Amino acid sequence: MKKALVLLGCPEAPSQNPMAVYSVYKLTSLGYQVTVASTPSALKLLEVSDPEEFYVKNKIDIETCLENLEEGSFDLLVGFVHKDAAVSYFVTFYHILNTNSIAVVFEKDPELLENYVESITGSTNATIVSARAYHNPTPIRVKFDRALKKLED
Template identity: 40%
Template sequence: MTECKKALLAMGCPEVPVQTSIAIYLSHKLEAAGYDVTIAGTDAAVKLLKVADPDGYYVKKTADLDQLIADIVEKKVDFDLCFAFMHNDAGMTYGATFSAISRAKLYAVVFGRNAEAMAEEIEYPAEKIIAKAVHNPNPLKNKIDKVIL
């Protein structure tokens, strides 16, 4: 029996509304494509997901972002794909960290008001998914739909 491929969604600060919505959507899309999905984030970001999906229909596995980084560095876990959500400098920095510590193919999901300018500053290897989305998730959803999984 072949092992299921693993995908990580690494969320940033949940202050931009589209993040929670897109994380649930992407989790659904990846699971439909056969991936075992883990969504990592801050305590607040994970709570937003769990309240929105109380029966865990779309969100099956969650993790604390910093603990997950520790586990990847200690080689307890790793992934085939990593979608790093970023709309601020800290998110970009977490993306750079995942690029350095994980063997996963990295997708930089860049959103928010300054998405284009921020995406230009990404210097690490990553496929960029960029949309100037803050409240309306559709521009980012449409970009994600173009990514071949």
């Protein structure tokens, strides 16, 4: 079975949590065993959003995951990026895993969005899904679905 890792940082952006659950749903439907690595606060939101672990079955603290990460551990990396720290985490995980990767970059400030995209593009060959979004996850979801479709083809 293929394995995917979803990275979640600070849950400040309202779009992140629903997109995290959605991404796990989509990846699972594509045959991936999905693990979510997140900060403790993002983990708490996931636990409240999916209390019976219907979607998010495998969770780990992001720091613990990083300590034990090895190349080849996952077949796909999906990172949610809406802060500088998330850029750093994504780039770090990308270079350790050396696998197919999708950076889901979103921010309400267009200048910050561009900076995050440039930082990731300059440091990785990851597929970039970017949208000017904060409260509404729809623009992110539409672009994420397109990226997954390309990955399947």
